[in-house]
Structures are given as structure tokens and as C-alpha cells.
Amino acid sequence: MIEINKKAQDFKLTGVDTDGDEKEFRLSDYNGRYIVLYFYPQDDTAACTVEAVDFSDYFGHLADTVIVLGVSRDSIEKHKKFQEKYDIDIPLLSDPDESVHNLYGVLQAENLEDKKVIRSTFLIDREGIVRYIWKDVKVTGHTEDVLKALMCLQKDEK
DSSP: OOOTTSBOOOOEEEEEOTTSOEEEEEGGGGTTSEEEEEEOSOTTSHHHHHHHHHHHHHHGGGTTTEEEEEEESOOHHHHHHHHHHHTOOSOEEEOTTOHHHHHTTOEEESSSSOEEEOOEEEEEOTTSBEEEEEOSOOSTTHHHHHHHHHHHHHHHHO
């Protein structure tokens, strides 16, 4: 289970970068930068769209120090369409086998066949340590909360 002040679990997933190109993403490739890792249920739904657009808008100008990675069970093709439709400028990663969802503990079993994604965000520092965790996120105001937490981390480094 992922915990605050512990090393974030590394993983490798295929996703769509900010240019709409398919590539492999490994969490450890972003050591030295802050990482906002968020899990969401599904592309192109009301709350998920607001969340993705907000992360894109709020963190796009910080791309040199912060990487935002959105993870869902959706396919690469669905991610590409979602990015294009809403001009989303953050990478979206595909986890169809739920391996990373399970690693980060963001699935809740509704019944034996159906698992619900718990909308969750992890803020990871430059050393790869999890500093903040938000579970069962309410989209309204969430991006601002993550940005405030990031500013606190940056202030503490000085």
C-alpha cells in the first residue's frame, strides 16, 4: 500500500504524451521533478473532463518542474480522442489490466466482477517520496488544493 513519506512505487505504462504520441512512461523517469499522479474512472465523462482540463490548465505552465500523469483503464485510442477533444495538455496513461491501480490501492470492489476506481491523487516530491495523498476526490477545488500543496513543498525546500 502506498503511504505518505514512503517511496512511490515505480511502474511502466503506455500512454499518450502531450503531443498525442503513444509512448512508454516509467514513474522513475521523472525523478528530480515533482509528480502529480492521479487516477480517474473514465475519459470523456463530466467530472473526469473537468479534472483533466483543470490539471492541464493549472499545471501546464509548470511543465519544467512538475509532471502531471493521469491514469485510467481506458485505451490509448480513447485517451487520444479525449486529449484532442478538450485540448488536454498532460499525459494520459492506460492501465487496462489494473496493475498500477492495484499497486496504488485505488480500486474498490462493487462486486466480484465490477471494480470502481476511487478518484485519487498522489503528490510525489523530487526524490520520489509520496508527500500528499487525496482519496475519493471531489473534483471542484481539487486542482487548487494540489497546487497549494505543491507550493508548500517547494517552500519547504528553500
